[in-house]
Amino acid sequence: MMQPIVNVENLSHIYMQGTPLEHRALDQVSIQVAEGECLAIIGHTGSGKSTLIQHFNGLIRPQSGTVIINGMDVSSPKIDIRTLRRQVGLVFQNPEDQLFEKLVGDDVAYGPFRMGLPLEEVRRRVQWAMDLVGLSFQEMKDRPTFALSGGQKRKVALAGVLSLQPKVLVLDEPTAGLDPRSRLELLDRIRRLNREEKLTVIFVSHNMEEVAKLADRVYVMANGQSVCEGTPRQIFGNQELLRQHHIGTPESVDILYRLHEQGYSIDPSAFLPEETAMEILKLLNR
Amino acid sequence: MSAEFELTRNITIGQYLPTASVVHRLDPRFKLGAFVILILAIAICDTYVGNLFALAICIWMFQISKIPLHYGISGIKPAIPFIIILAIMQLLFYGEVVNGGTVYLKYGFITITSESVRLVIVSAMRFVEVIFLSSVLTLSTSTTELTHGMERLLGPLEKVKFPVHAFALIITIAVRFVPTFAMEMEKMMKAQASRGADFGTGEWWRIIQRTKDMFPIIIPLFNVALSRAEDLILAMEARCYTPGASRTRYTQYKAVGKDYVALIASIVISAVMLAIPW
Numbered sequence: 001m002m003q004p005i006v007n008v009e010n011l012s013h014i015y016m017q018g019t020p021l022e023h024r025a026l027d028q029v030s031i032q033v034a035e036g037e038c039l040a041i042i043g044h045t046g047s048g049k050s051t052l053i054q055h056f057n058g059l060i061r062p063q064s065g066t067v068i069i070n071g072m073d074v075s076s077p078k079i080d081i082r083t084l085r086r087q088v089g090l091v092f093q094n095p096e097d098q099l100f101e102k103l104v105g106d107d108v109a110y111g112p113f114r115m116g117l118p119l120e121e122v123r124r125r126v127q128w129a130m131d132l133v134g135l136s137f138q139e140m141k142d143r144p145t146f147a148l149s150g151g152q153k154r155k156v157a158l159a160g161v162l163s164l165q166p167k168v169l170v171l172d173e174p175t176a177g178l179d180p181r182s183r184l185e186l187l188d189r190i191r192r193l194n195r196e197e198k199l200t201v202i203f204v205s206h207n208m209e210e211v212a213k214l215a216d217r218v219y220v221m222a223n224g225q226s227v228c229e230g231t232p233r234q235i236f237g238n239q240e241l242l243r244q245h246h247i248g249t250p251e252s253v254d255i256l257y258r259l260h261e262q263g264y265s266i267d268p269s270a271f272l273p274e275e276t277a278m279e280i281l282k283l284l285n286r
Numbered sequence: 287m288s289a290e291f292e293l294t295r296n297i298t299i300g301q302y303l304p305t306a307s308v309v310h311r312l313d314p315r316f317k318l319g320a321f322v323i324l325i326l327a328i329a330i331c332d333t334y335v336g337n338l339f340a341l342a343i344c345i346w347m348f349q350i351s352k353i354p355l356h357y358g359i360s361g362i363k364p365a366i367p368f369i370i371i372l373a374i375m376q377l378l379f380y381g382e383v384v385n386g387g388t389v390y391l392k393y394g395f396i397t398i399t400s401e402s403v404r405l406v407i408v409s410a411m412r413f414v415e416v417i418f419l420s421s422v423l424t425l426s427t428s429t430t431e432l433t434h435g436m437e438r439l440l441g442p443l444e445k446v447k448f449p450v451h452a453f454a455l456i457i458t459i460a461v462r463f464v465p466t467f468a469m470e471m472e473k474m475m476k477a478q479a480s481r482g483a484d485f486g487t488g489e490w491w492r493i494i495q496r497t498k499d500m501f502p503i504i505i506p507l508f509n510v511a512l513s514r515a516e517d518l519i520l521a522m523e524a525r526c527y528t529p530g531a532s533r534t535r536y537t538q539y540k541a542v543g544k545d546y547v548a549l550i551a552s553i554v555i556s557a558v559m560l561a562i563p564w
Contacts, residue, residue: 059476082482090480098477100505110502114482161481 003071005168005200006033006056011065013051013224025051027224028065033168038194038201040211040232043221044246049204050093052221053170056202057088070167086115089166093173096153104130104148104156105141111164129163132197133189151182155189162193169193171203175210187214208250212236212271220245236271252276259283303425308544309351310426314435316545320552321423327556328415334404336562337411343555344418351426358421362414369413376406433458434537452529459518470510471503478502 013026026048033039041049054060055067058074058081067074072084092098101107108129112122127137133155145156154174161169174190175183191214194201205211211218211232218235220227222245228235236242236253249257256268256276266283270276304310309317328340348355381389381397384405391398424432437454444450475485483502 054476057480059479082484085480085482090477092473092477092480095477097510098474098502098506100502110483111481114484164481 004032005035005070006031006202007066007068008032008052008055009066011052011055011062011067013048013055013060013063015051017063025224029221029224029226031219031226031229033200033202035167035200036194036198038191038214038216039203040215040218041202041204041221042206042208042211042218042247043227047221047245048224049221050172051224053090053172053202053204056168056170057085057090059090082115086164087166088168088170089161089164091158091161091169091171091174093176094154095157095161096150098157099145099153099160102144103141104135104143104145105137107145107156108141108159108163111160115164125163125165126159129159132162132193133159134185135159149182151178151186154178154182154186158186158189166199168200168202171201173204173206175205175207190214206248208236208248209252212250212252220247232271233269237269239268255280301425302428303353303357305352305426307350307352307426309347309422311544312548313539313541313545314427314431315438315539316541316549317423317427318432318435318439320548321419323549323552323556325416325419327559328412328419331412331559331562332405332408333562333564334408335564336559337408337415339562340415340559341411341418343559344415344422347419347422351422353422353425357425358418361417361421365413365417369410372413373406373410376409377402380405429458429461430537433461434535434539438539449530451533463514466514467507467511471507474503474506474510 008029008031011026011029012024015023015025029048029052031052041052043049051060055062055074056069058079062075069084070087072079072087074084099107101110105126108126109122112125117125126141130137130140135152135155140152145153148156158174169190171190175186178186187210190201190203193199194214201214203214215232217229218232219229220235220241227245228238228241236249239249239257242249250271250273252273252275253268253271256266256270256279259266259280260268264283266279270279312320324340324343328337331337331340344358345355348358377398378396380402381392381399384399384401387399387401387404389397389399390403427435433454436457437450440448440450440453475483479485483499485499485503
């Protein structure tokens with residue numbers, strides 16, 4: 001593997017340290033992400049996923065252990081934190097809450113303006129970012145933000161981060177609370193950002209269908225520790241581990257396992273819906 | 287540096303420290319009553335020794351409620367600028383107002399007497415004592431207990447048509463949402479910092495710029511607050527909440543021996559504090 005763009009080693013984090021309410025959120029976590037990769041982080045609520053990803057752009061500085069992003073050591077006070085945050089775009093859960101400008105275009109332009117870019121460049125970036133998330137620049141830039149649907153607002157928020165032109169895009173449950181159609185569309189956009197724009201994508205998700213569809217690699221966390229990592233095929237093939245950590249499986253995997261448990265001779269290592277369909281077809285044709 | 291966004295850590299209102307001490311287990315009505323008496327006594331007491339005694343009592347309260355003293359001290363830190371400004375004002379302008387005592391210094395309109403010096407020192411001590419006491423009270427009493435206690439103590443006012451229940455409800459809701467909004471604000475600050483926002487890094491004299499820097503947090507926070515308020519209304523109406531309707535209570539308080547002891551102790555301590563003549 002070449003030099004990873006995100007390199008976390010032995011990272012630990014304790015909230016409210018030194019008070020009776022202290023809570024160990026991360027415990028000796030190590031994780032490497034290669035450039036251009038699409039990594040999913042999964043785990044039960046409270047497993048430390050959100051704490052981990054906030055280290056990627058320096059919102060939380062490492063208490064112990066190291067975080068190196070594209071050669072920048074996040075624990076060093078000398079690095080320019082703003083340069084770091086331009087390289088790692090972090091999209092929080094329910095990012096539609098963070099819109100504050102009256103017009104869509106202005107909100108997307110907030111980041112580039114803060115960078116002090118000339119107007120022409122800001123305009124170019126806003127157009128580029130809105131195109132990427134599937135919002136027509138001409139049509140949408142002068143719409144008021146409050147009049148948008150939930151799915152559209154989320155796209156605007158995503159565009160607001162993309163307009164910084166980050167190298168790494170980090171998303172915390174990007175599709176939570178969206179209707180099925182917006183969900184599929186947003187997933188498709190994220191996939192294209194990864195495959196076509198060559199962005200490194202790291203996302204947290206509770207939806208295993210999403211993970212199966214999008215991720216090159218899956219990283220499983222529990223109780224602030226990394227439990228295991230592997231391709232979706234390896235992870236979803238390990239039913240015992242998933243049950244132990246209360247992590248669901250995609251329905252396509254679930255069906256195969258249930259059939260397998262009922263005594264049908266079926267290969268449960270498939271995990272894409274198409275593969276599952278093929279397996280079931282094979283079974284029916286026998 | 288790593289704590290730059292940990293807002294919730296700095297909020298002590300509504301923070302409850304469950305150490306299960308005897309102070310924690312007092313009946314909230316009696317506890318609140320006892321604390322009110324002590325605070326009133328401190329407000330009246332204006333002697334050096336009386337205040338030293340009060341300070342000792344406050345520190346002893348931390349002991350018996352098993353709360354580390356640094357909680358109280360961290361509560362004083364934000365008040366230090368006020369205490370200093372107050373002290374300077376009193377030192378400069380109170381010499382003429384307070385009668386008696388020997389004159390230490392007279393220069394133009396500034397008069398410093400032994401009485402005004404005493405006032406300055408006593409005021410600062412009162413500040414510290416009141417902060418200590420209220421820290422012990424809030425750290426040893428959950429907000430639910432606190433509002434229940436307050437509602438009962440204000441109960442008699444219902445006779446003069448004072449909306450005691452509504453008042454208690456407003457306070458409950460306000461206190462309940464302080465940590466929630468601190469968390470929302472923390473999240474908002476992080477989200478906006480992720481797209482290039484800076485807070486409080488500009489020069490202090492560029493007030494307009496610094497105010498503008500806060501818009502990306504304040505505006506979304508207002509939105510969130512309003513939508514939460516709507517959710518709360520719906521949730522309350524769904525459970526048939528009717529303003530002004532008479533209701534029974536889920537928690538019943540029954541005073542026992544230690545509650546009376548606490549109340550009497552507070553009265554005795556106050557009496558001693560006020561009786562000390564120096």
